Amino acid sequence: MRLTDLEVRFGATTALAGVDLTVAAGERVAVVGASGAGKSTLLGVLNGSVPPTAGSVRVLGADPAGLRGPALRRLRARTGTVHQHLELVGPLRVVHNVNAGRLGTWSAARALRSLVQPQGLDDVRTALDRVGLADRMFERTDRLSGGQRQRVALARLLVQRPELVLADEPASALDPALADQALELLAGLAADRGGALLACLHDPALALRHCDRVVGLTDGRVTLDAPASALTVAGLERFYGVVR
Incomplete structure (x- = not known):
């Protein structure tokens, strides 16, 4: 993926300005910065939910803002996102929220049928087992704790099997051991498809343990871009x- 002179404005507010960023296949990139630095906006541009105001965007060989209909759905099926607010449907059972990761590849008829008779149960069970929730498959999602819901969102990504993994604070509600497990799962998922991982992280130690590159944003601009091996927790x- 490549961003060239990217700018995003919301009215009079500039969220991103002059962003040049290239991420190669196989890279694991931590995106860091204070609240409001532009991290979530950056991921939104990459998954096609935030249109750029100016500049060039190429994601998996395509410009998300220039796609519509089936072409955009195909790109989104190849791009998996763990959103900061998870975007789960609380009243639905866990199995349905996990299966939402496959909606980009299912027909509308199969998706509707799955709401009555859940499809792909073996894959869902395997994904939930990897995040420690195999026994919660048929529980209502809104009855889970915050950390458990975060793991449901990870399981949704596991069944999607995207090439590009975008994660917005994927471990914020998890204890340290589960946070490490979550980052290992995300990095492994990207590696399985020969793709890349971009994760917005607030924990410097977590970023340095699981990523090989760190990109820092300050007021919508890239002010840090370095190998993780060249950085320290204290430095981050x-x-x-500096940016708070």
Whole structure:
């Protein structure tokens, strides 16, 4: 993926400005910065939910903003996102929320049929087992804890099997051991398809343990782009201190 002189404005507010960023297949990139630095907007541009105001965007060989209908659905099926607010449907059972990861590849008829008689149960069970929730498959999602719902969102991504993985604070509600497990799953998922991982992370230690590159945003601009091996937790904490 490549962003060239990217700019995103919301009215009078500039969320991203002059962003040049290239991520190669196989890279694991942590995106860091204070609240409001533009991290979530950056991921939104990449998954096609936020249109750029100016600049060039190429994701898996295509410009998301220039696609419509089936072409956009195909790109989104290849791009998996763990949203900060998870975007789960609370009253639905866990199995249905996990199966939502396959809607980009299912026909409308199969998706509707699955709401009555869930499809692909073996794959759903395997994904939930990997995140420690195999026994919750038929429970209502809104009866789970925040950390459990976050793991349901990870399982949804596992059944989708995207080439590009975008994760917005994927471990914010998890304890340290589960946070490490979540990042390992996401990195492994991207590697399985020969793709890349971009994860917005607020924990410097987590970023350095699981990513090989760190990109930092300050007021919508890239002000840090370095190999993780060249950084320290203390240094990243100072970076956060500068932008807060």
